Amino acid sequence: MKVGILTGGGDCPGLNAVIRGIVKSAPKDIEIIGIMHGWKGLITGEVTKLTDDDVEGIHIIGGTILGTSRTNPFKSEENKNKMLENIEKLGLDALIAIGGDDTLSVAAKLSSLGYKVIGVPKTIDNDVSNTDYTFGYHTAVNVGADAIDRLHSTAKSHGRVLFVELMGREAGWITLEAGLAAGAHLILIPEYPMTLEEIVRYVNERMDKKSYMIIAVAEGFKPTDLENVIGDKNEVDAFGHIRLGGIAHYLAEIIKEKTGYDTRSVVLGHLLRGGTPTAFDRILGTRYGVHAMKLVLEKDFGRMVALRGNAIVSIPLEYGIATKKFVPFEYYKLAQIFFG
Missing domain, CATH: 3.40.50.450 (Rossmann fold)
Known part of the structure; x- marks a missing residue:
């Protein structure tokens, strides 16, 4: 055989x-x-x-x-x-x-x-x-959480707002659990979009009280007032998926413009896939x-x-393959307790 x-x-x-x-x-x-x-x-x-x-x-x-x-x-x-x-x-x-x-x-x-x-x-x-x-998911969450852990000290030292981009085309499991484990102050995932103004409000409220902020964002997150996800629409794979990437940089630029805070973006990307x-x-x-x-x-x-x-x-x-398994709202509500 x-x-x-x-x-x-x-x-x-x-x-x-x-x-x-x-x-x-x-x-x-x-x-x-x-x-x-x-x-x-x-x-x-x-x-x-x-x-x-x-x-x-x-x-x-x-x-x-x-x-x-x-x-x-x-x-x-x-x-x-x-x-x-x-x-x-x-x-x-x-x-x-x-x-x-x-x-x-x-x-x-x-x-x-x-x-x-x-x-x-x-x-x-x-x-x-x-x-x-x-x-593979368990490893990715551990790597993501470790990276966010490390970013706390540098963001706090410089008083910055840091956007950390993690994998997640349609489902935000990695971003939610890595962000929750590492104490991200806001978690943005595809299942539960926000407007840019809501994100601005979270940033202003946090920065009024604290000296820094870390925002975990899934690559497939799209603000409700943005027409399309951020990615390269000219690069499409054999199954019709565009190459995602860039939402953290986009949000960092917009939030800097709207709030005046020093913002930076970090893309973890394939680091989440690699290694032992x-x-x-x-x-x-x-x-x-x-x-x-x-x-x-x-x-x-x-x-x-x-x-x-x-x-x-x-x-x-x-x-x-019948359906996608998305983050349930009750789980996202749990994460919301720690926003800000």
Whole structure:
């Protein structure tokens, strides 16, 4: 039996733990084929065989040994046909796709065509539905909180308003939890927009009483009086997403103009993705990988592994992409207690 593995979309800490979990838990008569650079590798036919030796100790390393890309093979008929031809050429009896909403949407389409697919949810934003957590998120929150911790002293020393931009296209989980953990004085996330005047009011009220302010803002946050999110509309990926970035700089400039305070912006960006995964993410990734192989051995295809409480379960693949998991208002209300 041949089982393919691919990692698609953005990298995040814990991917290698999943790969290791799959390979190590596979019986000796199963051949594991690593597909390079996500769905792109199934179009080009770039693959590598994975053995126990290849995955030794990789769970402590960030990124993915298989590489990744944001490739949508269903975007063109030619690429779709190349992918299907390569699945047949490689003799893959099953495919484990590790990725977020976009990667899993391709996996679900393949499954609907009759291919034997298992999904493993991966997104640093923690916004895949029907799973409590995705690996990589815990590491990102820790890195974000540590960075904001460090910014308190410099902001206070100079009496500045600091805008810290974190990842979060549509869901603000990282920004909320990193900001809450590190004592940010205002947290701005896509789910609960504010007007620029509301932000100005928070800044003036805080700065009237204290000497500095730190504002955590998600990259996908958009003030209600701004027409579009801030990003490069000329750079769109294969799934139609524009490249986000720049909201912290934009807000810093506007707030400086409106209040006169000394403002600065810091973009954490890919720092949140990189480096060694936390113990939590190593273990979660490992458990996901082992359970994915278990589903293959049980021939229970068209499923996605998920975390429910402390149990690893499986759900229909389409449930994982049905909706986005957004920050509930009650949680945001908790954070609001500490604004100002």
